[in-house]
Amino acid sequence: MMPLRRWLRRLLTYPAVQGAGPFVLLVALWAVVVQLEIYPRTFFPGPQDVLRSFVNLVYKGVLPTYLQDSVTRLAVGAGAGICVGIPLGLLIGLHPASYRFFWPLIIFFQAIGDIAWLPILLIWFGFTLTTMTFVIVYTVIFPMIFNTALGVRTVPVEMIRAAQSLGASRWRVLVEVLLPGALPNVITGLRNGLGYGWRALIAAEIIVGTSGIGFMMFDARRSGSVVEMILGMILLGILWYVVDAWILRPAERATIERWGLVRQTP
Amino acid sequence: MEGLVIRDLSKTYYDIYMGQHVAAVEAISLEIAPGEFVAILGPSGCGKTTLLNMVAGFIPPTRGEILLNGRRIQGPGPDRGVVFQSFALFPWKTVLDNVAFGLKMRGVPREERDRIAREYIALVGLDGFEHRYPHELSGGMQQRVGVARVLANNPDLLLMDEPFASVDAQTRMTLQEELTRIWETRHPTILFVTHDVEEAVFLANRVVVLTPRPGRVRESVAVPLPRPRSWQHLIEDPDYKSLVARVLGLVRAPA
Numbered sequence: 038m039m040p041l042r043r044w045l046r047r048l049l050t051y052p053a054v055q056g057a058g059p060f061v062l063l064v065a066l067w068a069v070v071v072q073l074e075i076y077p078r079t080f081f082p083g084p085q086d087v088l089r090s091f092v093n094l095v096y097k098g099v100l101p102t103y104l105q106d107s108v109t110r111l112a113v114g115a116g117a118g119i120c121v122g123i124p125l126g127l128l129i130g131l132h133p134a135s136y137r138f139f140w141p142l143i144i145f146f147q148a149i150g151d152i153a154w155l156p157i158l159l160i161w162f163g164f165t166l167t168t169m170t171f172v173i174v175y176t177v178i179f180p181m182i183f184n185t186a187l188g189v190r191t192v193p194v195e196m197i198r199a200a201q202s203l204g205a206s207r208w209r210v211l212v213e214v215l216l217p218g219a220l221p222n223v224i225t226g227l228r229n230g231l232g233y234g235w236r237a238l239i240a241a242e243i244i245v246g247t248s249g250i251g252f253m254m255f256d257a258r259r260s261g262s263v264v265e266m267i268l269g270m271i272l273l274g275i276l277w278y279v280v281d282a283w284i285l286r287p288a289e290r291a292t293i294e295r296w297g298l299v300r301q302t303p
Numbered sequence: 304m305e306g307l308v309i310r311d312l313s314k315t316y317y318d319i320y321m322g323q324h325v326a327a328v329e330a331i332s333l334e335i336a337p338g339e340f341v342a343i344l345g346p347s348g349c350g351k352t353t354l355l356n357m358v359a360g361f362i363p364p365t366r367g368e369i370l371l372n373g374r375r376i377q378g379p380g381p382d383r384g385v386v387f388q389s390f391a392l393f394p395w396k397t398v399l400d401n402v403a404f405g406l407k408m409r410g411v412p413r414e415e416r417d418r419i420a421r422e423y424i425a426l427v428g429l430d431g432f433e434h435r436y437p438h439e440l441s442g443g444m445q446q447r448v449g450v451a452r453v454l455a456n457n458p459d460l461l462l463m464d465e466p467f468a469s470v471d472a473q474t475r476m477t478l479q480e481e482l483t484r485i486w487e488t489r490h491p492t493i494l495f496v497t498h499d500v501e502e503a504v505f506l507a508n509r510v511v512v513l514t515p516r517p518g519r520v521r522e523s524v525a526v527p528l529p530r531p532r533s534w535q536h537l538i539e540d541p542d543y544k545s546l547v548a549r550v551l552g553l554v555r556a557p558a
Binding site: 193195196198199200201202203204205206209213214217218220292295296297298 | 359360361378379380381383384385387389391392393394395404405408409436437438439452453456462
């Protein structure tokens with residue numbers, strides 16, 4: 038017990054892991070509850086059991102594969118969301134005719150949520166990667182479209198006029214003014230889209246069940262391994278935290294906070 | 304014909320709240336010679352910003368035409384640089400990149416446009432701030448960037464829409480003096496829209512007073528005050544005072 042705690046304390050002196058502070062407390066509380074043995078250990082395992090399971094699954098090579106599968110699917114979803122969601126958002130945000138054409142369709146298909154597609158996807162594509170990719174891409178693009186479309190409309194008209202009267206073509210106005218001006222909303226869209234997408238992906242993995250963190254968790258039900266379920270839950274949280282802390286937050290700090298478009302977080 | 308020629312310019316638009324067509328500007332004719340500094344003065348809502356927006360090419364006129372150096376104005380273009388009341392700087396670009404923007408649009412290579420931009424940044428007294436972002440500057444400094452950005456693009460005509468209305472009174476006086484200094488050395492053609500009588504008389508060679516809505520030209524008043532002008536000297540100057548009184552009378556007279 039003590040070496041682990043000392044190790045954690047030393048880790049906390051690094052600013053990069055200070056965010057872990059609240060979690061250390063949470064894990065400690067968890068350990069105490071387990072130690073009191075209020076619930077049977079099999080149904081309510083402690084941190085050390087989960088850690089052991091983690092090491093074991095990493096050693097067997099199962100966990101790295103599953104992690105890689107889930108993260109790759111998330112990355113594909115993010116990529117597709119950016120490549121499809123942003124251009125579509127720009128189109129409907131800037132082009133009235135496109136807005137009138139696409140808006141009803143987008144609203145209609147948004148209502149048919151990710152999971153509602155699964156039955157038909159399973160018939161069409163079976164228990165495959167295509168099915169899961171479809172679900173996550175589908176979930177990511179809607180918030181990307183909405184927020185990008187909103188973002189370009191928040192750019193003050195005088196900023197566009199300033200660019201035009203400095204000789205900017207329509208294309209340059211788009212690249213130099215509308216896109217950076219829409220960025221706070223685009224990042225919000227990406228954050229929401231990926232957040233929803235991450236959840237949809239886990240659900241899809243549970244149902245499609247071939248690989249991934251979601252699959253691992255649901256598969257653990259068969260062997261009654263509560264440890265692996267909890268491990269899966271923790272990994273979901275950690276992965277999302279990493280995406281936020283290592284990708285989304287630095288991106289925000291380097292752009293919209295640096296430019297003063299949004300106030301800096303404390 | 305060189306310079307700006309405005310002929311019989313009118314703008315009416317449909318007011319959705321009133322449910323009828325409203326005339327913002329009516330039959331304005333005006334000529335500005337190259338190198339002239341003209342202030343358009345009028346009460347708020349008289350259509351002076353509408354007039355400037357038509358000259359800038361942001362909105363089309365309902366009737367009449369605008370010619371700059373003989374060419375009919377069809378839309379916004381780099382021959383007319385606009386300085387906005389809200390500054391309208393690009394928050395994602397540094398001072399240097401804001402000022403170099405027009406040159407970049409014209410395809411001037413990086414090194415060359417940075418050199419020119421630095422020149423104009425120095426002209427407006429912002430050396431050392433090249434790599435700051437607009438939100439890190441005060442309002443007065445931001446508008447200096449706005450002026451430098453337009454000057455660096457070397458337009459035939461400078462359009463200024465109440466550029467100093469949103470800075471504090473002291474800064475405003477400094478900016479006004481700096482603008483007269485720039486005009487006195489470089490003689491750019493300027494169309495300056497304001498509702499401030501003292502500002503118009505202080506800056507311009509000629510003050511064009513508009514009537515309340517719909518805006519028409521009431522009178523064009525020459526301002527033969529000597530240059531260089533500074534507030535310290537003009538504030539007590541009897542010629543300046545009598546001109547301000549006369550123009551104020553024109554602005555406040557009923558339609």
